[in-house]
Amino acid sequence: MNIVLFVPSGAVDSALEQLAPDPAIDRITVVSRSVPDARDGVHAIVLKPALSALTARAARALGGSAAGRNLLRLSPLDPGRRFSGAARHDRELRARLAEADLIVALERDGILAAWKGVRRSAPVEAKAVYGIAAARTLLAAARD
Protein backbone atom coordinates (compact mmCIF):
# COMPACT_ATOMS: atom_id res chain seq x y z
CA MET A 1 0.00 0.00 0.00
CA ASN A 2 1.05 3.57 -0.58
CA ILE A 3 0.60 5.36 2.73
CA VAL A 4 1.07 9.09 3.25
CA LEU A 5 1.36 10.29 6.87
CA PHE A 6 0.97 13.97 7.75
CA VAL A 7 3.01 14.46 10.93
CA PRO A 8 4.11 18.10 11.26
CA SER A 9 6.23 17.46 14.37
CA GLY A 10 8.11 14.64 12.67
CA ALA A 11 7.52 12.38 15.71
CA VAL A 12 6.43 9.36 13.72
CA ASP A 13 8.46 6.54 15.25
CA SER A 14 5.74 5.37 17.63
CA ALA A 15 3.08 5.55 14.92
CA LEU A 16 5.16 3.45 12.56
CA GLU A 17 5.70 0.90 15.30
CA GLN A 18 1.94 0.62 15.68
CA LEU A 19 1.24 0.52 11.95
CA ALA A 20 3.97 -2.07 11.40
CA PRO A 21 4.23 -1.55 7.64
CA ASP A 22 5.58 -4.39 5.55
CA PRO A 23 8.64 -3.03 3.71
CA ALA A 24 8.05 -5.51 0.90
CA ILE A 25 4.61 -4.18 0.00
CA ASP A 26 4.08 -0.86 1.80
CA ARG A 27 5.59 2.46 0.77
CA ILE A 28 5.52 5.07 3.53
CA THR A 29 5.75 8.80 2.92
CA VAL A 30 6.07 11.07 5.95
CA VAL A 31 5.19 14.72 5.49
CA SER A 32 6.55 16.93 8.26
CA ARG A 33 8.04 20.29 9.18
CA SER A 34 11.26 18.75 10.46
CA VAL A 35 13.24 15.62 9.73
CA PRO A 36 11.22 12.64 11.01
CA ASP A 37 12.48 10.68 14.00
CA ALA A 38 12.27 7.44 12.01
CA ARG A 39 13.89 7.10 8.62
CA ASP A 40 14.29 3.40 7.89
CA GLY A 41 12.05 2.51 4.97
CA VAL A 42 10.47 5.94 5.06
CA HIS A 43 10.42 8.58 2.37
CA ALA A 44 10.41 12.00 4.04
CA ILE A 45 9.03 15.18 2.57
CA VAL A 46 10.03 18.08 4.79
CA LEU A 47 7.99 21.21 4.26
CA LYS A 48 9.15 24.63 5.44
CA PRO A 49 6.22 27.01 5.74
CA ALA A 50 7.43 30.50 4.85
CA LEU A 51 7.04 32.99 7.67
CA SER A 52 8.43 36.49 8.04
CA ALA A 53 10.29 37.35 11.23
CA LEU A 54 7.50 39.68 12.29
CA THR A 55 4.71 37.13 11.87
CA ALA A 56 6.85 34.47 13.54
CA ARG A 57 7.20 36.75 16.58
CA ALA A 58 3.46 37.39 16.60
CA ALA A 59 2.75 33.66 16.43
CA ARG A 60 5.14 32.99 19.34
CA ALA A 61 3.52 35.73 21.41
CA LEU A 62 0.02 34.39 20.83
CA GLY A 63 1.13 30.83 21.57
CA GLY A 64 1.98 31.79 25.15
CA SER A 65 -1.59 31.61 26.46
CA ALA A 66 -4.69 29.48 25.91
CA ALA A 67 -6.70 32.47 24.64
CA GLY A 68 -3.84 33.45 22.35
CA ARG A 69 -3.55 29.93 20.96
CA ASN A 70 -7.27 29.87 20.18
CA LEU A 71 -6.98 33.22 18.43
CA LEU A 72 -3.95 31.93 16.55
CA ARG A 73 -5.88 28.89 15.38
CA LEU A 74 -8.50 31.07 13.74
CA SER A 75 -5.94 33.28 12.02
CA PRO A 76 -3.80 32.76 8.92
CA LEU A 77 -0.89 32.22 11.34
CA ASP A 78 -2.42 28.93 12.47
CA PRO A 79 0.35 26.29 12.15
CA GLY A 80 -2.08 23.91 10.45
CA ARG A 81 -2.93 26.46 7.78
CA ARG A 82 0.70 27.35 7.20
CA PHE A 83 1.65 23.69 6.91
CA SER A 84 -1.19 23.17 4.46
CA GLY A 85 -0.05 26.17 2.43
CA ALA A 86 3.45 24.74 2.15
CA ALA A 87 2.05 21.34 1.16
CA ARG A 88 0.01 22.83 -1.64
CA HIS A 89 3.07 23.90 -3.62
CA ASP A 90 5.08 20.70 -3.24
CA ARG A 91 5.15 18.75 -6.50
CA GLU A 92 6.69 15.64 -4.99
CA LEU A 93 3.92 15.45 -2.40
CA ARG A 94 1.27 15.83 -5.08
CA ALA A 95 2.80 12.92 -6.95
CA ARG A 96 2.84 10.76 -3.83
CA LEU A 97 -0.77 11.66 -3.05
CA ALA A 98 -1.80 10.74 -6.59
CA GLU A 99 -0.63 7.18 -5.90
CA ALA A 100 -1.86 6.97 -2.32
CA ASP A 101 -4.08 4.20 -0.97
CA LEU A 102 -4.22 5.57 2.56
CA ILE A 103 -3.73 9.14 3.79
CA VAL A 104 -3.45 9.75 7.51
CA ALA A 105 -3.35 12.94 9.56
CA LEU A 106 -1.63 11.96 12.78
CA GLU A 107 -1.59 15.39 14.40
CA ARG A 108 -3.97 18.30 14.61
CA ASP A 109 -1.70 20.54 12.52
CA GLY A 110 -1.66 17.96 9.74
CA ILE A 111 -5.43 17.79 9.30
CA LEU A 112 -5.94 20.60 6.80
CA ALA A 113 -3.02 19.56 4.60
CA ALA A 114 -4.31 15.99 4.52
CA TRP A 115 -7.90 17.10 3.92
CA LYS A 116 -6.91 19.29 0.98
CA GLY A 117 -4.49 16.73 -0.36
CA VAL A 118 -7.25 14.14 -0.49
CA ARG A 119 -9.53 16.43 -2.47
CA ARG A 120 -6.95 17.82 -4.85
CA SER A 121 -4.56 15.02 -5.59
CA ALA A 122 -5.63 11.62 -4.27
CA PRO A 123 -7.48 8.92 -6.20
CA VAL A 124 -11.17 8.69 -5.33
CA GLU A 125 -10.72 5.22 -3.86
CA ALA A 126 -7.97 6.34 -1.45
CA LYS A 127 -8.96 6.29 2.23
CA ALA A 128 -8.24 9.29 4.41
CA VAL A 129 -8.44 9.29 8.18
CA TYR A 130 -7.46 11.20 11.30
CA GLY A 131 -5.66 9.20 13.99
CA ILE A 132 -3.51 6.13 14.33
CA ALA A 133 -6.32 3.82 15.49
CA ALA A 134 -8.35 4.34 12.33
CA ALA A 135 -5.24 3.92 10.19
CA ARG A 136 -4.38 0.64 11.90
CA THR A 137 -7.90 -0.66 11.41
CA LEU A 138 -7.95 0.21 7.71
CA LEU A 139 -4.50 -1.25 7.15
CA ALA A 140 -5.48 -4.48 8.89
CA ALA A 141 -8.69 -4.69 6.85
CA ALA A 142 -6.77 -4.18 3.61
CA ARG A 143 -4.44 -7.06 4.48
CA ASP A 144 -7.20 -9.52 5.39
Added chain:
Amino acid sequence: MIAPTPTPAPAETRPHLLYVAWGFPPSRGGGVYRTWATANAFAAAGWDVTVLAAPRETFTMSTGIDESLERTVDPSIEIVRVPFHSAAFESDLRRWPRSRATAPELWNVLSSRRERKSFPERTYGGWRSALESAALEVHDGHPVDLVLGSANPHVDFIPGHVLHERFGIPYVMDYRDAWQLDVFSGARLSPEGSAVARWERELIENAHAVWFVNEPILRWHADLYPARADRFHVVANGYDSPPEPTDRMPSDQGLVFGYVGTMSAAVPVDRLVAGWRLARTRSPLLAASRVELWGHLNHAGIPNEAIARQMSTFAENGITYHGAVAKKEVGAVYTRFDALLLVLGTGRYVTSGKVYEYAATGLPIVSVHDPGNAASDVLRDAAAWYPVADLEPSTIADALIDAADAALDQTPEARATAREWATQFQRGRQLDPQIAALHTMVDDRRRTEAAR
Protein backbone atom coordinates in the same frame (compact mmCIF):
# COMPACT_ATOMS: atom_id res chain seq x y z
CA MET B 1 -9.15 -9.58 42.57
CA ILE B 2 -10.64 -11.82 45.23
CA ALA B 3 -12.83 -14.29 43.40
CA PRO B 4 -16.36 -13.95 44.80
CA THR B 5 -17.90 -17.25 45.83
CA PRO B 6 -20.02 -18.36 42.87
CA THR B 7 -23.69 -18.45 43.67
CA PRO B 8 -25.19 -21.30 41.69
CA ALA B 9 -28.84 -20.58 41.23
CA PRO B 10 -31.51 -21.58 38.79
CA ALA B 11 -31.82 -19.12 35.92
CA GLU B 12 -35.26 -17.94 37.00
CA THR B 13 -33.96 -16.81 40.39
CA ARG B 14 -30.76 -15.19 39.22
CA PRO B 15 -30.94 -11.42 39.47
CA HIS B 16 -30.59 -9.58 36.19
CA LEU B 17 -28.26 -6.58 36.03
CA LEU B 18 -28.47 -4.13 33.16
CA TYR B 19 -25.01 -2.58 33.09
CA VAL B 20 -24.54 0.55 31.01
CA ALA B 21 -20.99 1.35 29.98
CA TRP B 22 -20.34 3.24 26.76
CA GLY B 23 -16.66 2.37 26.96
CA PHE B 24 -16.85 -1.39 27.50
CA PRO B 25 -14.09 -3.66 26.09
CA PRO B 26 -12.63 -3.73 23.52
CA SER B 27 -12.43 -0.02 24.32
CA ARG B 28 -9.03 0.82 25.74
CA GLY B 29 -10.21 4.21 27.07
CA GLY B 30 -10.07 5.64 30.56
CA GLY B 31 -12.09 3.71 33.12
CA VAL B 32 -12.44 0.60 30.98
CA TYR B 33 -10.78 -1.62 33.58
CA ARG B 34 -13.44 -0.62 36.08
CA THR B 35 -16.28 -1.40 33.67
CA TRP B 36 -14.70 -4.72 32.72
CA ALA B 37 -14.08 -5.68 36.35
CA THR B 38 -17.55 -4.60 37.50
CA ALA B 39 -19.43 -6.60 34.87
CA ASN B 40 -17.24 -9.65 35.50
CA ALA B 41 -17.69 -9.36 39.28
CA PHE B 42 -21.49 -9.31 39.00
CA ALA B 43 -21.41 -12.33 36.66
CA ALA B 44 -19.08 -14.17 39.04
CA ALA B 45 -21.48 -13.40 41.90
CA GLY B 46 -24.31 -15.20 40.14
CA TRP B 47 -26.05 -12.39 38.26
CA ASP B 48 -27.27 -12.44 34.70
CA VAL B 49 -25.51 -9.44 33.21
CA THR B 50 -26.51 -7.55 30.08
CA VAL B 51 -24.23 -4.73 29.02
CA LEU B 52 -25.29 -1.78 26.88
CA ALA B 53 -22.17 -0.45 25.14
CA ALA B 54 -21.02 1.47 22.11
CA PRO B 55 -20.27 -0.54 18.95
CA ARG B 56 -16.79 -2.01 18.45
CA GLU B 57 -16.27 0.19 15.38
CA THR B 58 -16.48 3.27 17.57
CA PHE B 59 -13.25 2.18 19.22
CA THR B 60 -11.46 0.54 16.31
CA MET B 61 -11.79 3.79 14.35
CA SER B 62 -11.06 6.29 17.11
CA THR B 63 -9.46 5.47 20.43
CA GLY B 64 -8.06 2.07 19.55
CA ILE B 65 -8.84 -1.25 21.19
CA ASP B 66 -7.46 -3.81 23.61
CA GLU B 67 -8.57 -7.21 22.37
CA SER B 68 -6.79 -8.98 25.22
CA LEU B 69 -9.22 -7.31 27.62
CA GLU B 70 -12.21 -8.21 25.47
CA ARG B 71 -11.19 -11.87 25.54
CA THR B 72 -11.42 -11.91 29.33
CA VAL B 73 -14.99 -10.67 29.57
CA ASP B 74 -17.05 -13.38 31.30
CA PRO B 75 -18.63 -15.38 28.46
CA SER B 76 -21.99 -15.44 30.28
CA ILE B 77 -22.30 -11.66 29.85
CA GLU B 78 -24.56 -10.54 27.03
CA ILE B 79 -23.26 -7.44 25.29
CA VAL B 80 -25.73 -5.29 23.35
CA ARG B 81 -23.94 -2.86 21.06
CA VAL B 82 -26.13 0.24 20.86
CA PRO B 83 -25.72 2.35 17.69
CA PHE B 84 -23.71 5.47 18.45
CA HIS B 85 -22.99 8.38 16.16
CA SER B 86 -21.07 11.47 17.12
CA ALA B 87 -19.15 13.84 14.92
CA ALA B 88 -16.29 13.79 17.39
CA PHE B 89 -15.72 10.12 16.59
CA GLU B 90 -15.84 10.56 12.81
CA SER B 91 -12.32 9.80 11.65
CA ASP B 92 -13.00 9.65 7.89
CA LEU B 93 -11.54 12.91 6.59
CA ARG B 94 -13.61 12.64 3.42
CA ARG B 95 -16.71 13.19 5.55
CA TRP B 96 -15.33 16.29 7.21
CA PRO B 97 -16.63 19.65 6.00
CA ARG B 98 -14.09 22.31 5.11
CA SER B 99 -14.99 24.30 8.24
CA ARG B 100 -13.98 21.37 10.45
CA ALA B 101 -10.68 20.75 8.67
CA THR B 102 -9.86 24.45 8.84
CA ALA B 103 -10.79 25.14 12.47
CA PRO B 104 -11.41 21.82 14.27
CA GLU B 105 -11.63 23.32 17.76
CA LEU B 106 -14.27 25.89 16.79
CA TRP B 107 -16.17 23.32 14.76
CA ASN B 108 -16.24 20.98 17.76
CA VAL B 109 -17.72 23.70 19.97
CA LEU B 110 -20.49 24.47 17.50
CA SER B 111 -21.16 20.80 16.84
CA SER B 112 -21.46 20.00 20.53
CA ARG B 113 -24.39 22.40 20.85
CA ARG B 114 -26.40 20.21 18.50
CA GLU B 115 -25.46 17.06 20.40
CA ARG B 116 -26.60 18.53 23.70
CA LYS B 117 -30.18 19.06 22.59
CA SER B 118 -31.50 15.71 23.79
CA PHE B 119 -29.19 15.39 26.80
CA PRO B 120 -26.81 18.00 28.19
CA GLU B 121 -23.56 16.24 27.44
CA ARG B 122 -21.12 17.14 24.73
CA THR B 123 -20.30 14.40 22.22
CA TYR B 124 -22.46 11.74 23.91
CA GLY B 125 -25.85 13.43 24.49
CA GLY B 126 -27.20 12.21 21.17
CA TRP B 127 -26.94 8.60 22.40
CA ARG B 128 -29.92 9.08 24.72
CA SER B 129 -32.75 7.87 22.48
CA ALA B 130 -30.87 4.79 21.27
CA LEU B 131 -30.06 3.89 24.89
CA GLU B 132 -33.67 4.30 25.99
CA SER B 133 -34.90 2.00 23.22
CA ALA B 134 -32.22 -0.58 23.96
CA ALA B 135 -33.00 -0.59 27.70
CA LEU B 136 -36.72 -1.06 27.12
CA GLU B 137 -36.06 -3.86 24.64
CA VAL B 138 -33.75 -5.70 27.05
CA HIS B 139 -36.26 -5.37 29.89
CA ASP B 140 -39.06 -6.60 27.65
CA GLY B 141 -37.10 -9.74 26.77
CA HIS B 142 -35.57 -10.44 30.18
CA PRO B 143 -36.92 -8.39 33.09
CA VAL B 144 -34.25 -6.29 34.73
CA ASP B 145 -33.79 -6.23 38.53
CA LEU B 146 -31.16 -3.51 38.75
CA VAL B 147 -29.53 -0.96 36.46
CA LEU B 148 -25.97 0.21 37.01
CA GLY B 149 -24.71 3.11 34.93
CA SER B 150 -20.98 3.83 34.67
CA ALA B 151 -20.12 7.45 33.96
CA ASN B 152 -18.69 9.17 32.17
CA PRO B 153 -20.35 9.56 29.78
CA HIS B 154 -23.24 10.55 32.01
CA VAL B 155 -25.78 9.61 29.39
CA ASP B 156 -25.05 6.09 30.72
CA PHE B 157 -27.40 6.97 33.60
CA ILE B 158 -30.37 7.27 31.21
CA PRO B 159 -31.41 3.57 31.11
CA GLY B 160 -31.65 3.51 34.90
CA HIS B 161 -33.73 6.67 34.85
CA VAL B 162 -36.10 5.30 32.20
CA LEU B 163 -36.61 1.86 33.75
CA HIS B 164 -37.10 3.44 37.18
CA GLU B 165 -39.68 5.91 35.89
CA ARG B 166 -41.68 3.31 33.98
CA PHE B 167 -41.27 0.18 36.10
CA GLY B 168 -39.85 1.29 39.45
CA ILE B 169 -36.61 -0.62 38.88
CA PRO B 170 -33.80 0.56 41.19
CA TYR B 171 -30.63 1.97 39.73
CA VAL B 172 -27.11 2.71 40.89
CA MET B 173 -24.95 5.54 39.58
CA ASP B 174 -21.23 4.80 39.36
CA TYR B 175 -19.14 7.94 39.00
CA ARG B 176 -15.64 7.11 37.82
CA ASP B 177 -15.07 10.86 37.79
CA ALA B 178 -17.63 13.60 38.41
CA TRP B 179 -20.17 15.49 36.34
CA GLN B 180 -20.36 18.93 37.87
CA LEU B 181 -17.01 18.91 39.62
CA ASP B 182 -13.74 19.58 37.81
CA VAL B 183 -11.55 17.08 39.65
CA PHE B 184 -8.39 18.95 38.67
CA SER B 185 -9.33 22.50 39.66
CA GLY B 186 -12.03 21.72 42.22
CA ALA B 187 -14.36 24.20 40.50
CA ARG B 188 -18.03 23.59 39.93
CA LEU B 189 -18.61 23.25 36.19
CA SER B 190 -22.38 23.73 35.94
CA PRO B 191 -24.26 26.50 37.74
CA GLU B 192 -27.32 25.75 39.85
CA GLY B 193 -30.36 25.71 37.59
CA SER B 194 -28.45 24.59 34.51
CA ALA B 195 -29.63 21.57 32.55
CA VAL B 196 -26.79 19.45 33.95
CA ALA B 197 -27.56 20.50 37.52
CA ARG B 198 -31.25 19.71 37.10
CA TRP B 199 -30.53 16.30 35.56
CA GLU B 200 -28.03 15.33 38.21
CA ARG B 201 -30.33 16.39 41.05
CA GLU B 202 -33.18 14.33 39.68
CA LEU B 203 -31.00 11.29 39.01
CA ILE B 204 -29.43 11.34 42.46
CA GLU B 205 -32.81 11.99 44.08
CA ASN B 206 -34.12 8.67 42.77
CA ALA B 207 -30.98 6.54 42.82
CA HIS B 208 -30.80 3.51 45.09
CA ALA B 209 -27.08 4.17 45.55
CA VAL B 210 -24.34 6.36 44.17
CA TRP B 211 -20.72 5.21 43.94
CA PHE B 212 -17.67 7.46 43.93
CA VAL B 213 -14.01 6.55 43.48
CA ASN B 214 -12.67 8.42 46.51
CA GLU B 215 -13.71 10.17 49.70
CA PRO B 216 -13.03 13.77 48.55
CA ILE B 217 -15.36 13.38 45.55
CA LEU B 218 -18.01 11.77 47.76
CA ARG B 219 -17.78 14.62 50.28
CA TRP B 220 -18.17 17.23 47.55
CA HIS B 221 -21.38 15.57 46.41
CA ALA B 222 -22.59 15.03 49.98
CA ASP B 223 -22.35 18.79 50.50
CA LEU B 224 -24.39 19.35 47.36
CA TYR B 225 -27.01 16.68 48.11
CA PRO B 226 -27.04 16.28 51.92
CA ALA B 227 -30.46 14.62 51.97
CA ARG B 228 -29.18 11.76 49.82
CA ALA B 229 -25.69 11.41 51.29
CA ASP B 230 -26.67 8.24 53.17
CA ARG B 231 -26.87 6.47 49.80
CA PHE B 232 -23.36 7.49 48.77
CA HIS B 233 -20.52 4.97 48.90
CA VAL B 234 -16.84 5.06 48.08
CA VAL B 235 -16.10 2.19 45.70
CA ALA B 236 -12.47 2.89 45.01
CA ASN B 237 -10.58 1.52 42.08
CA GLY B 238 -8.12 -1.26 42.73
CA TYR B 239 -5.83 -3.64 41.00
CA ASP B 240 -7.30 -6.66 39.27
CA SER B 241 -4.45 -9.12 39.61
CA PRO B 242 -1.07 -8.51 41.22
CA PRO B 243 1.73 -7.72 38.76
CA GLU B 244 4.16 -10.60 38.35
CA PRO B 245 6.72 -10.82 41.16
CA THR B 246 10.19 -10.22 39.82
CA ASP B 247 13.62 -11.39 40.86
CA ARG B 248 15.16 -8.45 39.06
CA MET B 249 18.10 -7.08 41.03
CA PRO B 250 18.65 -3.32 40.73
CA SER B 251 22.13 -2.48 39.50
CA ASP B 252 24.33 0.43 40.52
CA GLN B 253 25.31 0.59 36.85
CA GLY B 254 21.90 2.13 36.11
CA LEU B 255 18.25 1.73 37.01
CA VAL B 256 15.04 1.69 35.02
CA PHE B 257 12.24 4.00 36.11
CA GLY B 258 8.86 3.18 34.60
CA TYR B 259 5.60 4.95 33.90
CA VAL B 260 2.54 2.99 32.79
CA GLY B 261 -0.62 4.87 31.88
CA THR B 262 -2.26 7.24 29.45
CA MET B 263 -0.33 10.46 28.94
CA SER B 264 -3.18 12.94 28.61
CA ALA B 265 -2.64 16.68 28.44
CA ALA B 266 -3.25 16.83 32.22
CA VAL B 267 -0.24 14.62 32.97
CA PRO B 268 2.77 16.89 33.66
CA VAL B 269 5.32 15.04 31.55
CA ASP B 270 7.19 18.33 31.09
CA ARG B 271 7.75 18.57 34.86
CA LEU B 272 8.95 15.00 34.98
CA VAL B 273 11.42 15.62 32.16
CA ALA B 274 12.72 18.82 33.80
CA GLY B 275 13.21 17.05 37.14
CA TRP B 276 14.78 14.02 35.51
CA ARG B 277 17.30 16.15 33.57
CA LEU B 278 18.34 17.92 36.73
CA ALA B 279 18.62 14.67 38.69
CA ARG B 280 20.98 13.28 36.04
CA THR B 281 23.32 16.21 36.57
CA ARG B 282 23.33 15.64 40.34
CA SER B 283 23.61 11.86 40.53
CA PRO B 284 25.94 9.55 38.58
CA LEU B 285 23.48 6.73 39.24
CA LEU B 286 20.62 8.70 37.65
CA ALA B 287 22.89 9.74 34.77
CA ALA B 288 23.34 6.04 34.02
CA SER B 289 19.63 5.30 34.46
CA ARG B 290 16.71 5.31 32.05
CA VAL B 291 13.02 6.16 32.01
CA GLU B 292 10.57 3.99 30.10
CA LEU B 293 7.14 5.44 29.30
CA TRP B 294 4.39 2.98 28.43
CA GLY B 295 0.82 3.86 27.49
CA HIS B 296 -1.30 5.76 25.05
CA LEU B 297 -0.48 9.34 24.10
CA ASN B 298 -3.77 10.93 25.06
CA HIS B 299 -7.24 9.42 25.36
CA ALA B 300 -8.36 9.90 21.78
CA GLY B 301 -5.46 8.17 20.10
CA ILE B 302 -3.94 11.46 18.91
CA PRO B 303 -0.81 12.68 20.76
CA ASN B 304 -1.54 15.84 22.71
CA GLU B 305 0.53 18.88 21.78
CA ALA B 306 2.43 19.00 25.07
CA ILE B 307 3.69 15.43 24.83
CA ALA B 308 4.52 15.83 21.13
CA ARG B 309 6.78 18.78 22.08
CA GLN B 310 8.47 16.81 24.85
CA MET B 311 9.17 13.74 22.74
CA SER B 312 11.88 15.49 20.75
CA THR B 313 13.92 15.77 23.98
CA PHE B 314 13.46 12.17 25.11
CA ALA B 315 16.45 10.52 23.45
CA GLU B 316 19.07 12.94 24.81
CA ASN B 317 17.72 12.43 28.34
CA GLY B 318 17.62 8.64 28.41
CA ILE B 319 13.84 8.52 28.06
CA THR B 320 12.14 6.08 25.73
CA TYR B 321 8.50 5.79 24.76
CA HIS B 322 7.33 2.24 24.22
CA GLY B 323 3.73 2.68 23.09
CA ALA B 324 0.54 1.21 24.44
CA VAL B 325 0.46 -1.98 26.46
CA ALA B 326 -2.36 -4.50 26.39
CA LYS B 327 -4.01 -5.45 29.68
CA LYS B 328 -2.59 -8.97 29.61
CA GLU B 329 0.94 -7.61 29.11
CA VAL B 330 0.89 -5.02 31.90
CA GLY B 331 2.17 -7.39 34.57
CA ALA B 332 5.19 -8.34 32.45
CA VAL B 333 6.00 -4.69 31.74
CA TYR B 334 6.33 -3.97 35.47
CA THR B 335 9.09 -6.59 35.72
CA ARG B 336 11.32 -4.30 33.60
CA PHE B 337 11.40 -1.60 36.27
CA ASP B 338 13.36 -0.85 39.44
CA ALA B 339 11.15 2.08 40.48
CA LEU B 340 7.93 3.68 39.31
CA LEU B 341 6.90 7.20 38.33
CA LEU B 342 3.38 8.20 39.35
CA VAL B 343 2.85 11.26 37.17
CA LEU B 344 -0.62 12.73 37.63
CA GLY B 345 -2.54 15.90 36.91
CA THR B 346 -3.07 18.25 39.84
CA GLY B 347 -6.26 18.12 41.89
CA ARG B 348 -7.25 17.00 45.35
CA TYR B 349 -9.99 14.86 43.83
CA VAL B 350 -7.59 12.93 41.56
CA THR B 351 -6.80 9.35 42.54
CA SER B 352 -6.17 7.56 39.23
CA GLY B 353 -6.57 3.84 38.78
CA LYS B 354 -2.91 3.02 38.31
CA VAL B 355 -1.87 4.02 41.82
CA TYR B 356 -3.26 0.72 43.13
CA GLU B 357 -1.45 -1.35 40.53
CA TYR B 358 1.74 0.57 41.24
CA ALA B 359 1.39 -0.20 44.93
CA ALA B 360 0.86 -3.87 44.16
CA THR B 361 4.32 -4.13 42.55
CA GLY B 362 6.08 -3.39 45.84
CA LEU B 363 8.56 -1.15 43.97
CA PRO B 364 9.60 2.33 45.17
CA ILE B 365 7.21 4.97 43.80
CA VAL B 366 8.07 8.59 42.99
CA SER B 367 4.95 10.77 43.04
CA VAL B 368 5.24 13.55 40.46
CA HIS B 369 1.98 15.26 41.31
CA ASP B 370 0.53 17.82 43.64
CA PRO B 371 0.90 16.53 47.22
CA GLY B 372 -2.76 17.31 47.83
CA ASN B 373 -3.96 14.76 45.27
CA ALA B 374 -6.20 12.03 46.63
CA ALA B 375 -3.57 9.57 45.33
CA SER B 376 -1.38 10.70 48.23
CA ASP B 377 -3.95 9.28 50.67
CA VAL B 378 -3.59 5.87 49.03
CA LEU B 379 0.20 5.78 49.34
CA ARG B 380 0.66 7.62 52.63
CA ASP B 381 1.55 4.44 54.53
CA ALA B 382 3.54 2.80 51.76
CA ALA B 383 7.06 1.75 52.75
CA ALA B 384 8.84 3.12 49.68
CA TRP B 385 6.93 6.21 48.59
CA TYR B 386 8.74 9.37 47.50
CA PRO B 387 6.31 12.28 47.21
CA VAL B 388 7.22 15.84 46.23
CA ALA B 389 6.23 18.99 48.08
CA ASP B 390 5.90 20.87 44.80
CA LEU B 391 6.53 20.33 41.10
CA GLU B 392 9.75 22.33 40.87
CA PRO B 393 12.53 20.48 38.97
CA SER B 394 14.80 20.56 42.01
CA THR B 395 12.18 18.96 44.25
CA ILE B 396 11.41 16.27 41.72
CA ALA B 397 15.12 15.62 41.23
CA ASP B 398 15.58 15.07 44.98
CA ALA B 399 12.71 12.58 45.07
CA LEU B 400 14.11 10.71 42.07
CA ILE B 401 17.54 10.45 43.71
CA ASP B 402 16.04 9.23 46.99
CA ALA B 403 13.93 6.65 45.17
CA ALA B 404 16.95 5.46 43.20
CA ASP B 405 18.85 4.86 46.45
CA ALA B 406 15.83 3.03 47.87
CA ALA B 407 15.55 0.87 44.77
CA LEU B 408 19.20 -0.15 45.08
CA ASP B 409 18.75 -1.01 48.75
CA GLN B 410 15.41 -2.80 48.47
CA THR B 411 15.66 -6.46 49.40
CA PRO B 412 13.36 -9.14 47.96
CA GLU B 413 11.87 -9.48 51.45
CA ALA B 414 11.11 -5.76 51.67
CA ARG B 415 9.47 -5.87 48.27
CA ALA B 416 7.37 -8.88 49.27
CA THR B 417 6.26 -7.03 52.40
CA ALA B 418 5.26 -4.03 50.30
CA ARG B 419 3.26 -6.27 47.98
CA GLU B 420 1.50 -7.82 50.96
CA TRP B 421 0.64 -4.36 52.31
CA ALA B 422 -0.94 -3.50 48.96
CA THR B 423 -3.34 -6.45 48.94
CA GLN B 424 -5.80 -4.10 50.66
CA PHE B 425 -6.19 -2.48 47.22
CA GLN B 426 -7.51 -5.55 45.40
CA ARG B 427 -10.54 -4.39 43.46
CA GLY B 428 -12.64 -7.25 44.74
CA ARG B 429 -12.43 -5.87 48.28
CA GLN B 430 -14.27 -2.79 47.04
CA LEU B 431 -16.80 -4.37 44.72
CA ASP B 432 -17.81 -7.58 46.46
CA PRO B 433 -19.50 -6.06 49.55
CA GLN B 434 -21.47 -3.67 47.32
CA ILE B 435 -22.58 -6.48 45.03
CA ALA B 436 -23.62 -8.62 47.99
CA ALA B 437 -25.71 -5.74 49.40
CA LEU B 438 -27.39 -5.19 46.05
CA HIS B 439 -28.15 -8.90 45.78
CA THR B 440 -29.87 -8.76 49.16
CA MET B 441 -31.85 -5.68 48.11
CA VAL B 442 -33.04 -7.39 44.91
CA ASP B 443 -34.02 -10.54 46.83
CA ASP B 444 -35.98 -8.45 49.34
CA ARG B 445 -37.80 -6.63 46.55
CA ARG B 446 -38.70 -9.91 44.89
CA ARG B 447 -40.05 -11.32 48.15
CA THR B 448 -42.09 -8.18 48.78
CA GLU B 449 -43.55 -8.25 45.29
CA ALA B 450 -44.33 -11.98 45.55
CA ALA B 451 -46.19 -11.38 48.82
CA ARG B 452 -48.49 -8.81 47.23
